[in-house]
Amino acid sequence: MDKFIPLSVPNFKAKELEYVTNAIKTEWVSTGGKYVNDFEKETAKFVKTRGAVACQNGTSGLHVALQVCGVTKDDEVIVPTLTFIAAVNPVKYIGAEPVFMDCDDSLCMDADKLLEFCQNECRFIDGKLINNKTKKHIKALIVVHVFGNMADMEKIIEIAEKFNIKIVEDATEAMGTYYAKGKFKGKYAGTIGNVGVYSFNGNKIITTGGGGMIVSNDEELLSRCKHLTTQAKSDELYYTHDEIGYNYRMTNLQAALGLAQLEQLEQFINTKKENYNLYKQAISEIQGLRILNFRDNIRPNYWFYALYCDESYPLNRDEIIRYLLSKKIQSRPVWGLISDQKPYLSSQTYKIEKARTYLEHIINIPCSSSLSREDVLYVIKCLRDPK
């Protein structure tokens, strides 16, 4: 094949140009303008929350989300180690400390280890979870819905309620994922904890170039988010500010793009699902390779496909990546564990085991919503016959 097959690229085939052109024609390109409000409203409607606050990117959304959950520099936050570093850096922006947790077979935070940690390594006094080792108050946890899967929210919510900790859902990779069964049936990733954040970075399921959205059912919390993302201005005319805010509001240009993308989200998910099933079936017949499942009680958004390679496949992880590249197919390993990164080497970790195994064995393979059936079949053919 002559053409290059990228891992994950944007897909602008509907009203993107029309809406962006309209934003430019009306000269509303900055943080004012109708698209920002419309995009917030439509997002809230889509994921069924009381409201949504648009922001510059997922990272800024997580920063504000932690702050409105009351996390301060004296606190600690439980975080996953197997994810993108932007899920954890906001803890440090606030000056708080992360405690790293392992993943389970969904690649998301291991709820059983989380419970074990809270019970065995902490004390619960006066409604506060106190880390035995540091004597600090663990005020929140950040749960990431990795690759569009759903963390085990049924268990995690129970633990958070028991120990009075706030939940920030990093749903940056999981917009559109929801529970299809059980206690949270119909609930979307990002809408189950106290506050959730989506990202519209270029490689996410829908994109605004760069952008993010904070969602919640707590209206007071949302209005705090809006305040903080817009310079904490308490009077529009006289410019009075009652605290330190940020210039984190999304622009109308970004939102114009986002609105057009949101209109296609379900369609993108359908294509990704078809390609996922095609890969999964064919790859299950290749010795040493398999595609990881999504949790079975959910409707995932099928954002990224995780190919697990074991020792019986003729190539190891890095060899597969190099081999695919020689066939003009882009793939990549998962992120290096965050607790192994230089700024976090001295942070506390709790029984990190599975995350390391998955890191060594998983690669992500092409999954764009514009990926054709023919492209998928070509990737499969290359994997079937590695040479």
Ligand SMILES: *Cc1c(COP(=O)(O)O)cnc(C)c1O
């Ligand atoms: C993409 C991503 C983010 C950050 O989103 P940006 O919009 O790029 O700032 C945070 N956490 C995870 C898990 C992500 O994948």
